Amino acid sequence: MEPKSEGEDRPWQSYHTAYTNAKAGMEGVDKEKVHKVIYEMSKGSKYFENEQRKEAFIKQKIENLRQQRAKLTDKDIAHFQKIAEKKIVQLEASRDLTKTWLHTDMDAFYAAVEILDNPSLKGKPLAVGGMSMICTASYEARKFGVRAAMPGFIARKLCPDLIFVPTNFDKYTHFSELTRKVFCRYDPNFIASSLDEAYLNVTEVCSERHLSGEEVATELRSAIYDETGLTCSVGVAPNRMLAKVCSDINKPNGQFILPNDRGAVMIFVSSLPIRKIGGIGKVTEHMLRDVLGITTCEDMLKNSALLCALLSDLSSDFFLSVGLGLGGTHTPEHRMRKSISCERTFASTSDTTLLFQKLADIAENLSSDMQKENLWGKNLTLKLKTSSFEVRTRAVSLQKYISSKEEILTHASKLLKAELPLSLRLMGLRMSQFRDEDKHSPVDPTQKTLSEFILSGSSLFKAYETQDMPSENSGDFLLLEDKNLCELDAAREKEHRCITSEPESSCKREELGDSNIANDTYEASLGNANGEIRWINDYICSECGIELPYGFDEERREHADYHLAQFLQQEEKAHVAQDKVYHKMLHRSLSSRKKQKASSPGGKFIPIDAFFTKGKKNM
């Protein structure tokens, strides 16, 4: 690790956003040149400024951790050394070398599919994606430093002849399905971690057919090529963590086999850079390197006492297991979706009407996705990205499970309203805490149908391999226990008493002010337009059937906003003047209760080093 000058003559070297992890096919790239281009194209932008802020914050956290380390006495170190040794013995006892895991990774998958579809692209630098972001780059493009997750305009600067092809998930899904049919022949319970990656437990195949892991890998790669015309790379190892690392070694169109032998594993791991491990990203790498001098997996064991002294139990266990070359060896029985979300980036705007319209679109998308899977959620999270790239999330736990766009928008609007005024470039909604009965439907990625994948528009069911801990918490993947129905009923009863889970203040009459009058005026203003709401039996919305009891004036008004927004959109389409209604809404919006969160944008600091901070209970 050469000490890098961050002087004024080479300012780009301090910009760590790009190239912290070399991708396959980028070995010959002039990294300094690429880094400089990215720096030049980024500097001065709001994105760049935000990255600088984030980096400064990480530096501060590294410094804090260094100080914590400096405070440790010899006695402390000796104490934690004992703890570390005990942990290592326990981890070592969990080592399982009886399984053979195979990780397959399609080579530049999206790009390869596009080339297959249009052979004239072969041999040319190709990027799948658009100007804002590219998903995959062909190996020819990677030679120029172009890579996935790079904005298109920077990629074009690096490679002026770069050909852009828009993403077409239908195509990728089709080819993904073909590969999965092959996987099934080797492991019917294979774990798909994305459209182009999968883990296969080939222990049984090896034993039944008297084949080595290497032979299975060769055969499988050949079968994939025959079925799809695409190449893939394969890693074979005793566990998933190592198999994943191995599949990257001889990429593209290659394989690497790590024998099921403790000695071989330990040698393999000894010089393995920590960044190659799934779960260790840019920040973790910096932390471990700058605070503890850890750069290889072997260093994890050498610094085991410090890891235990400075980090949480969970973190130190993970890092020690990495040092021992341990990883997941069991196939989780069931995996189910934990959340579903939808987010959209748009041109920065502070136009309230526009923001609420976009929120309505997102709510509609999310609701539609939820209904396709019959999901009902109880936890709603609003994600905001300001024009300066600051990300905020605001969540609310609801008293009942919801799924309709009206209900989602009602609660989402409330969350958004509390944050305004604000200039935003992204909004997103996420639902989680699903109803138990929905959790019983299997959502194993391997069982997801083609149409579901196409409809969802993305690789929804990634089996995120968490830390691939040897002591797998299978409970993470198992069906959760049924909740008592009475509990649900009680919750619904509570819901009728107070429609939100916010502090009771939101139900106070005083805060409703002249809402009744405003409400009347507002609804009257709609006249006989489509946005008009009547409350059937005094609590059921005539438009959509949502139930809002009398007295929940604010909620009713917000709900009416939704229908009004719908109406406005229709009006807009028909080129009808909407100023009058808009001003009514704006007036109401301004006069409505303004909820200010205690955490101001700049006042609340984020525990970036959470991963490294030792919890009190561990001290």
Next chain:
DNA sequence: GGGGGCGAACTCG
């Protein structure tokens, strides 16, 4: 003190 809710960060493809 434990558990749940919330907000944020990190990671992956």
Next chain:
DNA sequence: TTCCACGAGTTCGCCCCC
């Protein structure tokens, strides 16, 4: 010319309530 995505998972700290 264009100017840094999206969806999903996890952990952690803090706060509040029981």
